[in-house]
Amino acid sequence: MIAYDLKCDKEHTFEGWFENAQGYEQQKERSLISCPICGSTAINRAPSTFGIARHRDQAPKNKPQPVQIIQQFIEDNFEDVGTDFAKEALKIHYQAAESRNIRGVSTEQEEEMLRQEGVSFFKMPVLSYSDPDDNN
Numbered sequence: 001m002i003a004y005d006l007k008c009d010k011e012h013t014f015e016g017w018f019e020n021a022q023g024y025e026q027q028k029e030r031s032l033i034s035c036p037i038c039g040s041t042a043i044n045r046a047p048s049t050f051g052i053a054r055h056r057d058q059a060p061k062n063k064p065q066p067v068q069i070i071q072q073f074i075e076d077n078f079e080d081v082g083t084d085f086a087k088e089a090l091k092i093h094y095q096a097a098e099s100r101n102i103r104g105v106s107t108e109q110e111e112e113m114l115r116q117e118g119v120s121f122f123k124m125p126v127l128s129y130s131d132p133d134d135n136n
């Protein structure tokens, strides 16, 4: 499906959905496209964007995905220690710091060190907050 921004001869703009570009041309030739505001069939494409309909139904934007739920939980319940993660994890491990849940970032070397020290931790992907739909 293609969405076109359309404009009638009275300058009303509206959106029209078509099977493809040919479908639009055919409907336009047969005057099947009419302005929803004034009913005019003198329609032209507005010089603006058009898009291809995406199958968003499978993953509605407002429905949190599992990884987002986990991330939210961690943000709410884990103290952010940033790049001190490995240091803090070790301190907690050796009871040099208050036992608590922490989150942060670590280098591969730090992770390897933590593993060798027997510190349990887990890694999760950091979500990017950019709109995936922007990557056309």
Ligand SMILES: [Zn+2]
Binding pocket: 008, 009, 010, 011, 012, 035, 036, 037, 038, 039, 040
């Ligand atoms: Zn109109």
